[in-house]
Amino acid sequence: MVPESMGAEERLHSLGEGLLVKGSVNEVPVIFTTDTGASITTISAEVYHMILEGSKPG
DSSP: OOOOSOOOHHHHHHSSSSEEEOOOOTTEEEEEEOOOOOOOOOOOOOHHHHGGGGGGOO
């Protein structure tokens, strides 16, 4: 588990293996794990709650 006190750049380096991409979901910064075979994308409840009310997906 990566400490929440770390910045996004530090977390990116400590997540280990996989293809990781920095991005955002409705202006909330996130680090994506890429999966070219995935048919859906999920986000954590923590990220969902950080999205402004008028911008949350349904």
